Amino acid sequence: VRHHQVVIVGGGTAGISVAARLRRAGVGDIALVEPSEQHYYQPLWTLVGGGQATAAETVRPEEKLIPKGVTWLRDRATGVDPDNRTVPLAGGGTVAYDHLVMAPGLQLDFDAVPGLAESAGRRGVSSNYRFDLAPLTWDFIRDVRRGTAIFTMPAGPIKCGGAPQKIAYLAADWWRRQGLSERIRIILVLPTATIFSQPEWAKVLTGVAANYGIEVRYDSQLVGVDGEGRRAVILDSAAGTEETLDYELLHAVPPQSAPDWLKGGPLADPASPFGYLAVDQYTLQSTRWPEIFALGDVANLPTSKTGAAIRKQAPVVATNLLAARRGELLPARYDGYTSCPLVTAHNRMLLAEFDYQLTPKPSFPLIDTMKPRYDMWLLKRYGLPAMYWYGMLRGLA
């Protein structure tokens, strides 16, 4: 059993951001458990699927992003033993900690929809939620000349709740510019009763969808795919009816949940049907073990799971973990800030930013980000990726 003062599980957006901040604060002995050689900037996958960015731009070697002085354990965690303060690893070893930061992200459950896993990537079925599939979305969008295009969002918390509809707008905008609007029926399938969680932006987005002539199905979900026959089954849970639709294109966002190796374990929140981890929603400290913190997609927080949320969570975890090491009260609070850059056309975006109370939290108070704007699209395409690689992952932004 090897021991480190701080062990971080997961070297994605959250893990690297916290590691960088702890290093800057002078923590000498940090180990990062991360099996992947690659690190992905997932927010750009929407634009890859929309033909506006390349997949290559979204990936960098993990090795280059791990802060200097942090020990990289290139292995997979298989659980946590909080009473013994250890993390078992797939390679057979065990790592012990004084303090633990859980940041392994979430799991995509393609298998949860019958037929979806087998169909993904073939005959018009794609998903921007996977690096290998996002470029195919754009191929499939360009293939459609007539018929029905279906865009679906699963029930339950997912990362970037806006992404299932953003790609519908990018596709609709493309088809409109090709003069194909009249020939293509676009259906957006949403599990919720409204188009977006925050009511003011919901109003704007309802207008955006209507303007494209998109048929929005509320309280509905994808429950089956016949990839060979190009048919999708949509359940309307309010009406209790199922409808089978022929499609030319199906963009499916898979159901999502906590990684299986954490579900039902000691850190999982019994109140979360998806197995996400229990932490205090303000301090991000485990509700049972004070030496454990969790952030990012794996944490059961009543806000939308985004990288933008992690940008505000990482400093809170770093500050509170340092205080915990000194035996002091935790001084930092996360207010639930999250943000969703909603791309509405090839050159337009609106920026939804809000907190636990769904109160708008504008980063640019002088700009009306409730209107689709070109400057905000530039921010999404160029500004935010640069801020991510050079600011956030270095603990500077």
Ligand code: FAD
């Ligand atoms: P991740 O970044 O997913 O990292 C998890 C890490 O844990 C990975 O490196 C993984 O290899 C590692 N790991 C997995 N299993 C183990 C294990 N057993 N042991 C150790 N390590 C493990 N956010 C925004 O802010 N704005 C957007 O516009 C936006 N758009 C999005 C569009 C799409 C299509 C997608 C998919 C996401 C989008 N997001 C957006 C969400 C954002 O990317 C995520 O919320 C964010 O990356 C979550 O960070 P994380 O560190 O929790 O998880």
